[in-house]
Amino acid sequence: MNCEHVQRKLAEYSAGLVQGDERLRLAEHLAACEPCRAQLAEYRALDELLAGERVVADEGLVRKVMTEVRVMGAPRRPVWLLSLERVAPLATVAAALPLLALFVLTALNWSSSPAADALFAGVSYAHTISLGLAVGACGLAALFAAWLTWRAAEAVS
Amino acid sequence: MLAIRNPLSPEASLVARTxxxxxxxxxxxxxxxxxxVLNLARRMVADCDAAEDIAQEAFIKAYRELHRFRGESAFATWLYRITINEARLYLRGHQRRVARWERQRDLAAAEASAQSPTDDPAPLTELLQELSADQREALALFHLKELSLEEIARTLGAPLGTVKARLSRGRERLRQLARERGLA
Known part of the structure; x- marks a missing residue:
């Protein structure tokens, strides 16, 4: 391990971000290398300086926040978010219906039953594909909407 | 009901009571x-008055948006994320003013460091402003000494490796800047 490599790793090493064998190898090199130790000391000095610049928030901050909070009253869940809890199951059903329809249409299209033949009589293959894609897209969009709704409803529960 | 990470912790109880x-x-x-929160804001924007405004707004927003706190992370992590967003908004909203102010400050800092490098009460906090926003955010959170690397990554919404790289490059750049200004 040469000085160039060690000095490239010093920013991480001094912050405790290097672990395991690599940390041991760096420590070994530092024990024997004065220039690298000097650079490590600079990082340590910076950390101490930054820690020394920490400030303490005065009572004024608490007072200002609490004055505002008391004016606002108890935290409330927005009504529109609360209603999502009721909407979420409906959104899931809305997502399931087009997907179910797509499944049934596909199954019928591939079957050779008289009912399927009657249903798809005169309908071209391209039309069937287009219909399937449209229904599938609606289903996926509704599924995504349902997922968003459940997520939002969960956040307020 | 949402699952608070540790429902028996005093902090979870304070959140529930709120x-x-x-x-x-x-x-x-x-x-x-x-x-x-104040130190985080201060390291993000350097200006003391602005930092206090950001801290105040962060607490008020946390109160107003408490229904959004899902309890999957510590309350502090969530609060720091709000603080960083507030600081970003401040910096974005005042970009031109800040840029002008930074130019003036750099000139003043250069003059001041030539005369007496120890006159400035928070020279490193000032130097942080010369790092990229990503590096500054990572360093500001890291120097709170309260969060693990994983929590910092979650707070910033960035992968662990990216945060580690930002911290490493930020510290290296800060050391170089401190040397140039005679602080290290």
């Missing part, structure tokens, strides 16, 4: 985190 309308519980949370 949700029930106990303002005293929220005051306890403010007292618990006021120094960290």
């Amino acid at each position: 949700r029930r309308g106990d303002a005293g519980a929220f005051e306890a949370l403010v007292r618990q985190h006021k120094d960290s």
